[in-house]
């Protein structure tokens with residue numbers, strides 16, 4: 191029988207999973223014929239070796255990674271097994287991620303999309319976000335704990351899901367690395383290439399300041415070159431993800447940023 195690839199939502203629904211705590215990835219892998227092993231890996235964060243003809247695979251996860259990282263990696267490999275069955279894949283740190291680095295049309299991007307949808311199914315997100323009246327990093331942190339994913343993965347998913355018009359941006363010392371914008375925000379709001387000294391993200395990245403404890407209000411011209419950007423206000427909250435990277439959540443506070 192030929193295997194029919196399933197979306198993450200289909201996998202979740204077929205098992206009647208209705209709560210994030212019940213998303214047992216090892217069980218999901220096992221039920222689709224993949225066994226999971228945790229060991230020290232060289233040269234990749236996770237990999238899969240499987241045979242499409244017999245429908246069996248071994249997924250290996252680097253046991254030295256952080257727990258939530260391992261969880262995202264496993265969901266990513268389950269995505270490969272669903273969609274790229276029979277391919278032997280070695281996935282690096284850059285391949286696997288809840289961030290914008292490997293988005294697009296590649297196999298890695300497809301596996302990341304699958305992982306995000308498997309770990310944070312839309313219908314569960316919608317339900318959980320009702321408990322929060324605003325989007326800030328406290329909301330992201332509580333949602334991330336509830337779904338057992340990283341802050342970046344959750345922030346990315348919330349911005350992409352457009353519950354609140356917002357953007358998520360990552361900067362290194364050499365400038366912008368990636369960003370994502372809710373669909374409801376007009377495309378002219380394209381973030382600057384480098385961090386403005388007025389932003390707290392700048393202080394965190396270049397001056398060793400601590401992560402923002404709360405969301406502050408800032409004028410739009412700190413982040414955008416749009417001519418009248420100083421007339422709109424945004425909520426801004428930043429956190430460090432690595433030594434050399436800061437991620438910022440921007441939440442629109444003005445309808446003037448919305449697409450027509």
Ligand SMILES: [Zn+2]
Nearest residue numbers: 281285298301
């Ligand atoms: Zn991969």
